[in-house]
Amino acid sequence: MNILLLGASGFVGCYLYDILQAKEYSVTTASRQNGNITIDLSQYSQYKEKFDTLSFDVVVVAAVVYADSLPESLVNVQIVTNTLEYFSKKVNQIIFLSSLSALAENKYSNVYNYSKYLSEEVIRYYTVNYSNICVLRFAQIIDINGLSRSSQKGFHYIVDSINSNASLGVYSLNDHPRSYISVINVCDVILFAVNHRILGFHDIIIKPLLTLKELVNLLIEAKGDYRGKVEYLDKEALHYYIPESSRTFQDVIDACQLKEYLVSFIKS
Numbered sequence: 001m002n003i004l005l006l007g008a009s010g011f012v013g014c015y016l017y018d019i020l021q022a023k024e025y026s027v028t029t030a031s032r033q034n035g036n037i038t039i040d041l042s043q044y045s046q047y048k049e050k051f052d053t054l055s056f057d058v059v060v061v062a063a064v065v066y067a068d069s070l071p072e073s074l075v076n077v078q079i080v081t082n083t084l085e086y087f088s089k090k091v092n093q094i095i096f097l098s099s100l101s102a103l104a105e106n107k108y109s110n111v112y113n114y115s116k117y118l119s120e121e122v123i124r125y126y127t128v129n130y131s132n133i134c135v136l137r138f139a140q141i142i143d144i145n146g147l148s149r150s151s152q153k154g155f156h157y158i159v160d161s162i163n164s165n166a167s168l169g170v171y172s173l174n175d176h177p178r179s180y181i182s183v184i185n186v187c188d189v190i191l192f193a194v195n196h197r198i199l200g201f202h203d204i205i206i207k208p209l210l211t212l213k214e215l216v217n218l219l220i221e222a223k224g225d226y227r228g229k230v231e232y233l234d235k236e237a238l239h240y241y242i243p244e245s246s247r248t249f250q251d252v253i254d255a256c257q258l259k260e261y262l263v264s265f266i267k268s
Helices: 013-022 044-051 075-087 111-127 150-163 183-195 212-223 258-266
Strands: 002-006 026-031 058-061 093-099 133-138 140-142 168-171 180-182 200-204 230-233
Touching (some): 075 111, 111 133, 133 183
Parallel strands (some): 058 093, 093 133, 140 180, 168 230
């Protein structure tokens, strides 16, 4: 099986590439940097230039742009459009890494959420004529191994404070539950989708959902010998509603244990 991984140098892509390599998949990487193929995925002409002589069975789209402005975030929509326009007739399966934020109540006031929502609308347009498309909506992806994206700085702050036994200030989310998933579990789900040719739209939620306070307590429990002071600050923080999943890879998700993941890294 020949796999093309778009965005291999990104947050999820770098992990996924290592796992695919370890399992001896035939993988070609394409990215703005550090890929087998250097490409600007927002430019359709480069798809023809870079891929016309190559053949793939599966395309995994892990490329994403995180930005604070709408024009920059709309690059995500262009990447999705270009990938579908070029590969829809050429491969057996296209897997898009989406986000539950595409369904968020604040999708019209958050540029990243809005770009994911628009991207899914483009995908739905193509599903009218093509049935080889898979969309995996993930929750907040966590990683405490130093490779997390910029939006995860708050999580690193919590982990670093716990590891150093420092005083820890946490912005309250008023106990709104959120879903978290480790980047390793994300890769497990993607591999499951590849190996079983999963198609359609899927919400990937590890239950039970946790509030920020519960997540911090779980981290402290994982650390075991934490002596720092935890202060919960009553300030507004970004949160979104996580809907109940209508379809999940339950056999995969049930095996994803967040606590064991945290313990294995935070004690290392």
